Amino acid sequence: MADRVYVIGVGMTKFEKPGRREDWDYPQMAKESGTRALEDAGIPYDQVEQTYVGYVYGESTSGQRAVYELGLTGIPVVNVNNNCSTGSAALYLAAQVIRGGLADCTLALGFEKMQPGSLGATFTDREQPLMRHMGALAEISEVILPPAPWMFGAAGREHMKTYGTTAEHFAKIGQKNHRHSVNNPYSQFQDEYTLEDILGSRMIYDPLTKLQCSPTSDGSGAAILASESFVDRNNLAAQAVEIVGQAMTTDFRSTFDGTAKNIVGYDMNVQAARRVYEQSGLGPEDFQVIELHDCFSANELLLYEALGLCGEGEAGSLIDNNETTYGGRWVVNPSGGLISKGHPLGATGLAQCAELTWQLRGTADKRQVEGVTAGLQHNIGLGGAAVVTAYQRAER
Template sequence: MANRVFVVGVGMTKFEKPGAREWDYPDMARESGTKALEDAGIDYREVEQGYVGYVYGESTSGQRALYELGMTGIPIVNVNNNCSTGSTALFLAAQAIRGGLADCTIALGFEKMQPGSLGATYNDREQPMEKHMMLLAEISEVLFPPAPWMFGAAGREHMEKYGTTAEHFAKIGYKNHKHSVNNPYAQFQTEYSLDDILGSRMIYDPLTKLQCSPTSDGSGAAILASEDFVDKHGLAGQAVEIVGQAMTTDFQSSFDRTCKNLIGYDMNVQAARKVYDQSGLGADDFQVIELHDCFSANELLLYEALGLCGEGEAGKLIDNDQTTYGGKWVVNPSGGLISKGHPLGATGLAQCSELTWQLRGTADKRQVDGVTAALQHNIGLGGAAVVTAYQRADR
């Protein structure tokens, strides 16, 4: 029987525009990691294993990052899984506890990024997304940079099949920017009108600039613990239990010549189903959700993939304001990737931090009423999707 896993401490830095702050990744890791340890009320010497996520960096940067917290000789694993890197580190740190290999672990993620669109680091070998992009080029026009093209094409496909409009996507950008006004950790904290969203620079129709996540610098961290550790340290009052967690990678259906599956729709569906089975919870049981809105088109598709509504019904959900305060769910109260920012290695751990605060009732102006369960979704193309369900330990 698997051991129970609890989040007992979280911490993150403010997410910043690359180059806006004079800091390096060890500084980021020290800030987020120290906050997480202080939140848990423990010393780094009690941590038995570390999992550190980053996409852009040299080998063993994970060691260098955690050395800011201490040098205790523990196993430290460097993790890279594209945009789902942070939640992959979380998945591995939880797995060590779930399997009885450790009683306390740390998952930490950071990113120090270059300004502008994401690009390849190595040009002397096949790119991991080459197969995806070659197929998409057969069923869609080609535009670079590839990320907005891929997600924009999936948005267009949804428009053609279900009658979704450009305004539906813009409303997601409007919502997430509005949410971020109350998040001191967010890269952007400006509210825009719907006309501002629609009228901002077109990146790939229907996606305008204010519907696309930016490159960011920043870090997030989480301390995970076993039930015995929680009891020993008297942490039940603040602990949040991971009641379901699953990671999926591409299926054969990812290449079925639909744009939505090329950007991970099936991965998302299957990961969510596994988590619902593990936790005994369904989409209706969650009040707050942090999901991977790298582009507004992905958030819209995720409403359907995660079971918030049926296929083709996401537009109705948006028109009825069901994914913001006063609706059935509050999705991305942090501002999401679109407005909070997207330092790739840190994103999944920032999501974990936000949901931990929401479940504790300590999210300040962002607090959602009556939170009893929270859902996290993080995806990286090429590909991996991680879905995690949380409940308070004292429930």
């Protein structure tokens, strides 16, 4: 019988513009987030039995160097890289070990120290992982660099052509997430903008303007996971949040079916969400708060449909009716999301976990959503992997 998995401690750094904090290298980032998570859990590092550390940009065994700031205990430390879903991939592995009865307490930690500007290739002497995806998209869309805004922007254009979605719908998502970030002290940006500001900012790839695109960021996040017996032994039920469903998917044949939305992971997201709903017994209507992967506003719009918040082609109506902000059916990205909170790739999924843990505990301060009983997390990396996780308070 699979063991139950609980989040007992979370911590993160403020997400920063790359290079903004002097003498803030990845070991210092990891120490900051990891120490906060351990303090939140109320346990020392020597109770952690395995650690999974996510980062995209860095040398081999950077994960070990990072967590050595927390302690030198000889435990297994596994380095994880899954593009933009790296943090959630580390979370998935740390949970899997507990679920399988191989450990009682694990740490998932993610960090990123990034270069300013658009993402670029590090190794240019070999095929890039996204070449097949980009080649498939090039058959149905003009090729524009850098690739990320082109790929998600093309999916947005496809939705506009198919369903009549407008540039204003995408801009409203950017406006919402920037507005939410005003109340998040961990957010890279904490400025509110008008819809005109969003629409009038520099065009990156039509319909995506700069204020609808996630920035490069430095930062770290961490989560301590535990088994039910560990929670009971240490009297942690009052703060524990249970992972009641979790799934990771990678690309299907449908990824290359000739649609832009599947090239950027739509079907991966659908399948991962379905598995989580089956595992948890919960449906979209049972969640009050959602942290999802809004690397670009176009992706958030597509995710409303992929996660089942509405039917295909109905996301525009959801936005126009303010159903994804405070006062609506769901509060999506109360943290400000990737667009405003920032997107240090290895840390993103763990920051989402932290936000949902605080929401379920009722400790999210000005961002707190009323009556939270369940939270949903989505994180994706092209090339590709999608991770969806459902959470509930332990006592429920």
